[in-house]
Every structure is written in structure tokens, then in C-alpha cells.
Amino acid sequence: MNAFLRPDLRHGVLICIVLAALSARLASLDVFSSHGLGWLPLAIVLGMVAGNLWPALAKSGAAGLTLARGTLMRAGIALYGLKLGFSDLSLVGWQGVLLALAMVSSTLLLARLLGRRLGLDPTLALLIGAGSAICGAAAVAAADGVLSARARQVASAVAAVVICGTLAMYLMPLLLPLTGLSDARFGMWIGLTVHELGHVVAAATMVGPDAASTALVEKMLRVMLLAPAMLWIALQGERVPSVAGARVRVPVFLWVFLGLLALNLGGAVPASWRQSGALLADALLAVGLVALGMVTRVADVRAAGLKVWALALILWAYLLLAGFGLIRVVAQ
Secondary structure, X not given: OOHHHOHHHHHHHHHXXXXXXXXXXXXXXXXHHOOOOOHHHHHHHHHHHHHHHOHHHHHHOHHHHHHHHHHHHHHHHHHHHHOOOHHHHHHOHHHHHHHHHHHHHHHHHHHHHHHHHHOOXXXXXXXXXXXXXXXXXXXXXXXXXXXXXXXXHHHHHHHHHHHHHHHHHHHHHHHHHHHOOOHHHHHHHHHHHOOOHHHHHHHHHHHOHHHHHHHHHHHHHHHHOHHHHHHHHHHHHOOOHHHOOOOOOOOHHHHHHHHXXXXXXXXXXXHHHHHHHHHHHHXXXXXXXXXXXXXXXXXXXHOOOHHHHHHHHHHHHHHHHHHHHHHHHHHO
């Protein structure tokens, strides 16, 4: 309690909470929600705007920003285990589970290999791979919790996957007449392919209610794979030069995630707790992403170079093509 009375800690956390609340409000407006800009992407944008326009804010609350980006964000990731119930799986069946597993694992492997070929920092390649394969900004934050990446690396990865997700949100509904898929199967394709949850919901809603239902479940199956994906990334981290100085351990928040997920799938968590936990998870992630944005300078993101965007765009193209191929096989 006494530590929280420190001005730099208190000010930093309060600033993050205020900006996170503002991002939630903005995300509820049609001008943003209709473009797939949800709570989490807007949180890091507001943080970057505040940190770059008023750098004194970030300096005065440095300790609080560190707490928000670290402990609070990891707590939010752990609570993500409450976002998927076993009854949801019936909409897509075991085929949907296998499709999600295939896409997440292959995308992560491709990110690792392509990052090496492009000469990209391995940690940054894993961040982009996680965001592309699983759930956008939240997955990047989770991978950062495992790898302890630099702030500008995390911001670059978040920017890349959010922009690719925005492009996918607008493009995919236009492709429906060309695919020959039913609305439900098309929704599964959206859920397998699009990065952010907000983008998935927005894109599938443009198609219809059947697409929206299957897209959301397929997307949450990818989210369910967050923990095993982070375990794999932790093992990769032991081979990554940027963190090779010490053994990378699987952090506590991932075990908590797995425990909550198991309880939730087993039906042991009341519905009211699931709803409250899911809301708290998003709130803590938003607070952490605000802090991340505040310590990130636009010049640092620009300095990431074309390799970041090349990897993100290649992974997006892979998600589109491979996901469509798998859906066509299942649809036959």
C-alpha cells in the first residue's frame, strides 16, 4: 500500500486507467466500432498520442507505467481463460477445433522461419507471429509477457497486426460471392483468418447472423490456444539471441490462464463470474496497452523498417489462403 503512495507509481497507473476508460468509450461509438477499432487497439493509440504529445506525463509516472505494462497486463491475459465455454464448441464441432489448431501452429512456425529469412529480430518475429496467429494485440501482449521484449518492438507488432486486421475486415465480406461458401462456413473462414476480435465481429456481421456465430466461436478457439502457443514461444525464447542471457521460464500468469480455462470448460465457473472476468480481462489489457503506448515513440515504430510490415503482410496472406483452403476441404 505504501508503495502505491509513491507519486510516480500512483500517477502512472491513474493516467493509464483514465485513458483506458476513454478508449472504451470511443470503442462504443459507431464511428470506431463500425471500422473494427475495438477497446484494445484504441488503448495503445491513445497511449501513443499522449506519450508523444506530452512526454512529461510518461516521465512523471514511469513506475506506474511499468506496473501497468507488466503485472496488470499479465493479470488480464490470465483472465482470458474465462472467455470460452465448452458449449460454444458445438457450433463448429471438432472440425473447427482442428482447423484452429492447424492455423495457429502453422502461422507461428511460418513467422519464426520467415523472420529468420528476412533478418528480423527473432523476438519481434515471434510477437508478430503471435498477434497474427491468435488474437491481435492481446496475443502480442501475452508474448511480450513471455519474452520481455522492448517497448518499441511490442508497439511495432501491435501496429502491424491491427492494420492487417483492419484490411481483412473490409476485404473479406467482399469476397463472399466469389467463394461459394455458405454463410456459416464463411464465418468460420473469418474466424480463422482475421486478427482482432473486434475485426472478426465487424466483418462477420456484414455477412449475416450465421456467419457471426461461427466466426466468433472459431476466433475464440484460436484464443483458447493462447496458452500452448505461449509455452511454445517460451521454449523458442531460450534460443532467441535477444533473451539468451538467461533461461526463459514459463510465467505464472500462463498457468493461471490454463487453470481458469480448465474450470471454465468444465462448467465450474458461474456465468456472472465469466462475464465479469472477461470484462476485467479487457480492462486490465487496455490499461497495460495504454502504458505500452505511452513509452513508445513514433520514431521508434518508424525505425522498425519494412521487414516488420513484410512479415505481417505475408502472414496475413498465408492466413487468407491457407484458411480458405482448409475451409473448402471441410465444406466438401
